[in-house]
Each structure stands twice: as C-alpha cells, then as structure tokens.
Amino acid sequence: MNSALAGLPIAAVLLAMAVLRWRALSAGALGFAVAVALLWLPAGFEQPAASMLAGVTLEALSSAAVILWIILPALVIFEFQSRVGALDRLRQALSEISDDRVVQTLLVAWFFGLFMEGAAGFGTPVALAAPLLVGLGFAPLRAVVLALLGHVGAVSFGAVGTPALTQIELLGLSPQALAGMTMLLHALPIFFLALALVRLASDEPLTGARIKLAASAAACFWFPAALLGWFVGPELPSLGGALVGGVVFVLLVRQHGTASSWQLADLAPYLLVLGLVLLTRLVSPLQEALSALWLGWTWRGYSGGLAPLYHPGTLLISSVLLAALLGGRSSTLKPSVQAAIGKLAPVALALLVMLMLARLMVHSGLIGQVATAVAGLGMLWPLFAPMVGVLGTFVTGSATASNVLFSEFQAATARALDLPLPAMAAAQNVGAAIGNAIAPHNIIAGAATVGMSGRDGEVMARTLRPVLVSALLAGLVLFGLLILV
DSSP: OOHHHHTHHHHHHHIIIIISOOOHHHHHHHHHHHHHHHHHTTTOOOHHHHHHHHHHHHHHHHHHHHHHHHHHHHHHHHHHHHHTTHHHHHHHHHHTSOSOHHHHHIIIIIIIHHHHHHHTOTTHHHHHHHHHHHHTTOOHHHHHHHHHHHHGGGGGGHHHHHHHHHHHHHHOOOHHHHHHHHHHHHHHHHHHHHHHHHHHHOSSOOOHHHHHHHHHHHHHHHHHHHHHHHHTOTTSHHHHHHHHHHHHHHHHHOOSSOOOSOOGGGGHHHHHHHHHHHHHHHOHHHHHHHHTOOEEEEETTEEEEEOTTTSHHHHHHHHHHHHHHHTTOGGGHHHHHHHHHHHHHHHHHHHHHHHHHHHHHHHHTHHHHHHHHHGGGGGGHHHHHHHHHHHHHHHHSOHHHHHHHHHHHHHHHHHHHTOOHHHHHHHHHHHHHHGGGGOHHHHHHHHHHTTOTTOHHHHHHHHHHHHHHHHHHHHHHHHHHHHHO
16 A cells, blocks of 8 residues: 555545534544545455454553543543632732733733643633633733633643643653653744744834743743653643742732732642642652552553553542542532533543544554655654644644644654654644644634634634744754754
8 A cells, every 4th residue: 555545544534624624523533434444445354354443442442541531630620620719819810910911911821821721721721811811901812812822832731741641652652751852842932932922912012121021931931841841741841830930920020919819729729739740750659659550451462551540630630639628619529520521521532533543543554654655754854743743733623632643653754764752752742732722622712702703714814823933943943953962
C-alpha cells in the first residue's frame, strides 16, 4: 500500500471535521471505517483481522478509561467550585488588584485563564474569562479573542496534565522528559502570546514599559511551570505555574491592598491537588508504595493498564473530597458529580472512537507508512511538526484528541528520521495546545457567553495569525535545539 492510501483515514477525519463540520464521534467513525476498508476489503476479512479489531478495541477501552479518570474528577472540581461560588469570588479578587486595564487583562485572561486550564481545561477558561473581560469594559469580540489567546500556554498540561498524560499512555514516555521538553518548546510562544495580549488590551502601540510587563507575565508563568515539568512531571506545570506565577506577578504590579472578596477555602481543591501531586511525585517511598499496585492486562500482543493509587485522577478526586469535607460543603458533592458525569458522556464515546482509529493505524502499520513519506522532509520536518498538533486540535476541538490522533504519527516520523521521541512528542503537544485558540467549540463557547453567537468567523480571523506565528516559533525552538544537541 502506498503512503497516500495509508494516510486516507487521517485525511477522512480532517475532511469530515474541517470541511463537513461533522462531530468528532462521526468523523472518527468514518476514519475507522476507511482504515478497515483499506486493510481488509482487498484481501477479505479473516481471523487475523478479527483478532486485530478485538485487540485495538481492548486497548482503546483501556486507554479511554485511563484518560476519562482524569477528565471526570477535573470536571467535578469545576462543578463544585462553581456551585459554592468560589470561581466568582476568585475572578472578582483578580480584578480588584489594579486599575490598569492591561494589568487586569493579564490577571484575568492570562493568569486566571492559565490557572483554570490547568485545573479544569475542556473549554472552561474561555467560558469563564470572556464574560469577566466584558465586565472590565472590553467589547465582546475582543474579550473572546483575549480569553482564547490567554489560556493556550497552559493547554499542554490542562486538566492536571490530561493531554500530556495521554501521550505518556500512548507512547510510554518518561513523564519528566515529555513535560520538560514541552515547556522548552513553549518558551517563545508564551512570550509572544503575552505580548499579543498586552497589544490587544491597549489601543496604543507597544512601549518599552508594556513590553516589559508582557515579559514579566510570561516569565512569572514559564519559569515555575518549566521547573515543575522537569522535576515533577505533567500534572502540575499549568496549575502550579499559574498559581505561583500569579502570586509573584500580583506582588510586582499590585496598586491596592489585598483583595478581600475571596476566602482561603476557595483555593482548597487546587492547593490540595498541588500538595498531593508534589507529595506523591517527590517522596520516593510514597511514590513506590502507591505505584506498586498495577492493574493490567495482555492479550495476543495487546496490553493496557494503570496504577490506580498513583493515577492523577485519584489525586484529583481525593482533593475535592477533602476540600468538601474540611470546608463543610459535602452536600455540594453529589450534584457536582452528577453534572460532571453529564458532561463526560458525550466526550467518552468520541474519545473511544478516536483511540480505536489511532491504535488500528499503529498495529496495522498504516501510521508507519505515512511517517516514512513525511520523513522525506528530513531535518526540516521539526519546523512543521507543531503545525500537525494545531491541525489536530482545530479539527477535533481538543488537544487531548489531537494527541490521540497524531502522537503515534509523530513517534513513527521521529523513528524514521532518527529524531528524539520526547522532542517530537513535545512538538505535537505544544501544537495541540496552541490550536485551542482556533478550535471551533472553544470559539463557540466563548462567543455564546458574551452574547455574540454566530460571529465565530470574526473571532477565528483574529486568532488565526497569532496561532500560526506561535506554532512557527515552537518549530524554530525545536529546530534550534536539535541542531545544538
């Protein structure tokens, strides 16, 4: 089979979502059907084909369970925080720190957006930040653009690391190696995005003081996030980087006294997540004890499993349970869980179908054939690798789904070109994050919250250029690192 035919399942998914506007579930099912037709219609459906379909289905179910056990608790935390009023108080506190609208923009669209992406992800930062920016005096269109561009620097580790943890599940990478390399590739895009926010928030040309302000906001987030990535792993860079960086930035720019509208209990779930992740990742005896329990399976060369006590989802659900019990808010847990499950159901089937397509393309060798063709670009490929992640998020609406769809492709290309796998996986992860600013479901959700439904094209027209520049910057960083190393 030639490489063009081998790439048809991916092309079918892209066409269905980008042109025909199908849902991810329908597009994934089409891609899976195309792959099955390519593999077995010419030769006939025999026993090896049935075994492969059974195997990839089992692997997809296993991986979906691992990923969904992160998404569900993250959604529970979001629902819980919304119901107890914590999110409203935290948003209000951020806006009380400075009279400077550019500073307020960085606090809300940047640090609050980054923090909420790290804590919950899945479109919540844009839906929360855009209305607040309108409340600060921005026109709805500009507010949505600011919210979209402000949160993407954290998407690689959104919902306590879900996109990166998905790659680790699929590719078997070192968590620290992937997280650290991802943050390295984010360095220039994060500075550029902070600069773009400052320029968009002001009607005046950039001055030296404004550039310094943008650089400060970028550095306050990037440095703690990078340290957490290299030394802890993918669960905390976004959440911890935004929390630590936000505190430092507030100390640098604060014009008034401490805002009094929030309570320490409002931060309890996030502080508990931070503490539990650090404790279980840095205390070796505890890490070994929790990861010792492994639930896994193997069948005819197919396998899957997880360490339930060490899994990030277990830490997330433990955090919200403790926060509810210690804060006397346990009655809010049941409706929060019910609402989270309601949001999870549509995601689960689409994720499963995309995973089935990805695993089938790996086990059948289709992805390897496509990668061999792309390898013809040679050492120029790293320049374009993040664009694949951008494209995946644009058509699937999710960095996690983009990583599911294209991580194996990036890995196969890395092997064909003899490039380091963590670096190429990181390029995919960074591109997938950046693509969130042009993901249709993000734009639709943000626009709806500020009463401008139907103007999605106007929003995308304003976010597309920064997205392409950011992806190119990530590719340049990767290209430079590979040359130096």
